Amino acid sequence: MAVTVREINGEELERLIAGNKVLVDFYSKTCGPCKMLSYVLKDVAKDVDGVEIVAVDFDKNKEAVDKYGVDSYPTLIVFNKGKEVIRVKGLQQRPKIMQLINI
Amino acid sequence: MSNHDVAIIGAGPAGMTAAIYAARANLNVVLIEKLAPGGQIVNTYEIQNYTGMGTINGAELAIKMFEHTQELGVQFEYATVIGISTTGPVKKLICEEGLFYEAKAVIIATGTEPGMLNVPGESSFAGTSISWCAICDGPRYRNKKIIVIGGGNSAVEEGIYLASMAEEVVIVTLFNLTADPIACRKLRALSNVKIYEYYEILEFLGEGKFIGLKAKSTQTSEEMIIKADGVFEYIGIKPISKAFIDLDIVDDHGYIEADTTMSTKIPGIFAAGDVVARKFLRQVITACSDGAIAARSAAKYMEKLNEI
Numbered sequence: 001m002a003v004t005v006r007e008i009n010g011e012e013l014e015r016l017i018a019g020n021k022v023l024v025d026f027y028s029k030t031c032g033p034c035k036m037l038s039y040v041l042k043d044v045a046k047d048v049d050g051v052e053i054v055a056v057d058f059d060k061n062k063e064a065v066d067k068y069g070v071d072s073y074p075t076l077i078v079f080n081k082g083k084e085v086i087r088v089k090g091l092q093q094r095p096k097i098m099q100l101i102n103i
Numbered sequence: 104m105s106n107h108d109v110a111i112i113g114a115g116p117a118g119m120t121a122a123i124y125a126a127r128a129n130l131n132v133v134l135i136e137k138l139a140p141g142g143q144i145v146n147t148y149e150i151q152n153y154t155g156m157g158t159i160n161g162a163e164l165a166i167k168m169f170e171h172t173q174e175l176g177v178q179f180e181y182a183t184v185i186g187i188s189t190t191g192p193v194k195k196l197i198c199e200e201g202l203f204y205e206a207k208a209v210i211i212a213t214g215t216e217p218g219m220l221n222v223p224g225e226s227s228f229a230g231t232s233i234s235w236c237a238i239c240d241g242p243r244y245r246n247k248k249i250i251v252i253g254g255g256n257s258a259v260e261e262g263i264y265l266a267s268m269a270e271e272v273v274i275v276t277l278f279n280l281t282a283d284p285i286a287c288r289k290l291r292a293l294s295n296v297k298i299y300e301y302y303e304i305l306e307f308l309g310e311g312k313f314i315g316l317k318a319k320s321t322q323t324s325e326e327m328i329i330k331a332d333g334v335f336e337y338i339g340i341k342p343i344s345k346a347f348i349d350l351d352i353v354d355d356h357g358y359i360e361a362d363t364t365m366s367t368k369i370p371g372i373f374a375a376g377d378v379v380a381r382k383f384l385r386q387v388i389t390a391c392s393d394g395a396i397a398a399r400s401a402a403k404y405m406e407k408l409n410e411i
Contacts, residue, residue: 028238028242030148030238031238031239032144032145032146032147032148032160032161032162032238033145033146033162033236033239034162034239035145035160035162035163035166036139036140036141036145036162036165036166037139039162039166040139058242071240071242071243072234072239072240072242072243073239073242074239089239090236090239091138091139091145092138092139093136093137093138093139093181094139094181095181
C-alpha cells in the first residue's frame with residue numbers, strides 16, 4: 001500500500017522499478033507546479049493499493065534524469081517490472097493520476 | 104446529479120475565498136476545478152504583496168488556501184465546466200466529463216490563461232518547444248539558445264531567470280520593454296541576452312523539430328530568422344470564459360461583466376477574480392476581495408429566494 005510518497009535517490013530508483021508498478025515523480029524544490037503535484041500525490045497515495053509512489057529530486061539525481069530522458073519538471077513516469085508504461089509532464093489533476101496508475 | 108446552494112467554478116484565490124465565505128455563511132458549497140487548487144499562483148515563485156504573508160511561494164499559498172476550504176468542509180470536485188443551463192429553477196452546470204451539478208447560485212472564478220500569438224506553426228510546437236513556464240521547462244535548455252517573446256514583467260523576469268542557464272536568450276517584443284525599470288536594466292546588462300524591440304512574430308519554423316522564428320521589424324519592415332532550441336511566450340493573458348459565451352455576460356475581450364457586488368446581469372450568477380472585466384488591478388488580493396464579495400452577494404440572493 002502506498003500510504004505516503006517516499007523520497008528516493010537514483011540508485012534506489014533502479015532497484016525499485018525492477019519490481020512491481022511504481023509511479024515516479026521527478027520534481028524540483030524550486031518549482032511551484034511540482035509543489036502542488038507533490039501535495040496532490042500525497043492525497044492520491046492514501047487511496048492507492050499495490051503501487052508505490054516515489055519522488056526523485058531532479059536537481060540531485062542527474063544520472064537518473066539523463067538515463068530516463070527527463071527534461072522538465074514535474075514529470076511523472078509509471079514503471080512496471082522495469083519498463084516505462086507512460087509518462088506525463090506538468091501538473092496533473094487527481095483523477096488523471098489515478099488513471100495513469102491503473103493503466 | 105448533485106444539488107447545492109452555491110457552485111463555484113475555479114479554485115484559484117477568488118474561487119477558494121468565495122468558498123470560504125459561502126461555507127461560513129452556512130451555504131452548501133461545491134468548488135469545481137479542472138486541474139488543481141491555486142490557478143495561476145501555482146506558477147508564481149514568490150508572492151511578496153499578499154498582506155501578512157511577507158514573501159510566500161505561490162504554490163504554498165495555494166495549499167494554505169485550499170486547506171482552509173477543507174477545514175470548513177467545502178466539497179471539492181475535479182471537473183471541467185463547459186456550460187451553464189439557466190432554464191430551470193436552479194442552474195445546471197454541464198461538465199466535459201459527463202457530470203452535472205445543480206446549484207441555486209453560481210460563482211464563476213475561472214481566471215485567465217497565457218495568451219498565444221495565433222501565428223503559423225505555433226500550435227504545432229505548443230507544449231513541446233513552446234513553453235509558458237520557465238521554471239518547469241528551463242532546465243532542458245541548459246547551454247542552449249532560447250527565445251523569449253514579450254516585453255512585460257513576466258517576459259523580463261523569466262528572461263533573467265532563463266539567462267542564468269541558457270547559452271543565449273533572445274528577447275523579441277512587439278513594443279519596447281515595458282516591465283519594471285529595475286528588472287529591465289538587469290536584463291539589458293546580461294552578456295548573454297539579445298533584445299529585439301518592435302518586432303512582430305510571423306511564423307514558428309521547423310518541420311517536426313522547432314528550428315526558430317521568423318520575425319519582422321515594425322519600424323523598417325525588415326524580416327529576419329532567429330534560430331533557437333525553444334521559445335517561452337509571455338504576451339499577456341486571456342480570460343477563461345468560453346463556457347459562458349452563450350449566457351451573454353461576456354464582453355468583446357472575453358471577460359465577464361459584473362457590477363461592484365460581483366453580480367452579472369443573470370440573477371444568481373456571479374463572477375470573481377481575474378476573469379472579471381474592467382478590473383483596474385489583477386492581483387491575488389483583489390481576486391480574494393472579489394471572491395468574498397461574490398459569496399456575500401450569493402448569500403443575499405439565497406436569502407431572497409428563501410423569502411419567496
